[in-house]
Amino acid sequence: MPVDLKAGTISVPQALKRSKKHGLVLDExxxxxxxxxxxxxxxxxxxxxxxxxxxxxxxxxxxxxxxDTGLVCTKEDGGPIKPDTYSxxxxxxxxxxxxxxxxxxxRHTHATLMLKAGVPLKVAQERLGHAxxxxxxxxxxxxxxxxxxxxxxxxxxxxxxxxxxxxTGGEARPQSREK
Numbered sequence: 139m140p141v142d143l144k145a146g147t148i149s150v151p152q153a154l155k156r157s158k159k160h161g162l163v164l165d166e167x168x169x170x171x172x173x174x175x176x177x178x179x180x181x182x183x184x185x186x187x188x189x190x191x192x193x194x195x196x197x198x199x200x201x202x203x204x205x206d207t208g209l210v211c212t213k214e215d216g217g218p219i220k221p222d223t224y225s226x227x228x229x230x231x232x233x234x235x236x237x238x239x240x241x242x243x244x245r246h247t248h249a250t251l252m253l254k255a256g257v258p259l260k261v262a263q264e265r266l267g268h269a270x271x272x273x274x275x276x277x278x279x280x281x282x283x284x285x286x287x288x289x290x291x292x293x294x295x296x297x298x299x300x301x302x303x304x305x306t307g308g309e310a311r312p313q314s315r316e317k
Contacts (some may be wrong), residue, residue, distance in 0.1 A: 140208060140210075141186060141190075141210060143183050143186060143187060143190075146177055146178050146179070146180075146183055147175050147176065147177055147178065148175070148176045148178055149174070149175045149176075150174050150175075150176065150267065152164040152165060152166065153165060153166070154209075154218055154221065156220075156221070162218045162220060164207070164218075174264060174265070174267050176265055186210065189210060189211075193212065193216070196212075196214045196215070196216065197216065199214070200214065200215045200216065203215050204216045205217045211224065224241065225240050225241060228240060228241050228244075245266070248265075248266075249262055249265075249266055249274075249277075249278050249281075250278065250281050252265070253278055253281040253285065254281060254285070256285075256288070259271055259274055259275055262274055262278070
């Protein structure tokens with residue numbers, strides 16, 4: 139099941155793609171890494187529960203024409219929304235909220251916020267479905283320079299805590315090789 143509200147996870151087993159022969163189809167993601175399990179928080183779970191309730195209402199209204207695609211965002215008959223249409227709808231909603239953006243910008247914001255919050259690059263790579271950690275680092279390297287100062291402070295704090303532990307009878311302090 140792609141969305142497991144009890145476990146608080148979303149799996150990404152497929153991607154919606156446009157086929158010249160068949161229109162919109164669910165197919166393999168572009169990379170094996172794109173298949174992933176993403177943990178979600180309580181606020182996201184609440185939003186998804188409201189969406190599920192809305193879709194249940196649509197299902198009742200649609201009756202036998204309902205398309206059970208298993209998608210979270212659908213048309214009122216359960217069918218998939220064309221990616222271009224979805225992007226336009228998203229942008230209009232963002233504008234009504236006083237924001238500029240697209241689903242891609244939201245993804246970029248998610249990645250940037252993760253890295254600024256100190257989420258390890260490997261975890262960000264897994265959540266984003268990037269094929270390699272190098273790709274994630276290359277794309278979001280602009281976030282990392284500002285994190286250098288924070289890293290320096292964390293290292294210094296750890297060293298001070300270690301030094302304080304040594305002076306208060308904690309673990310032994312290694313001898314310096316400098317003379």
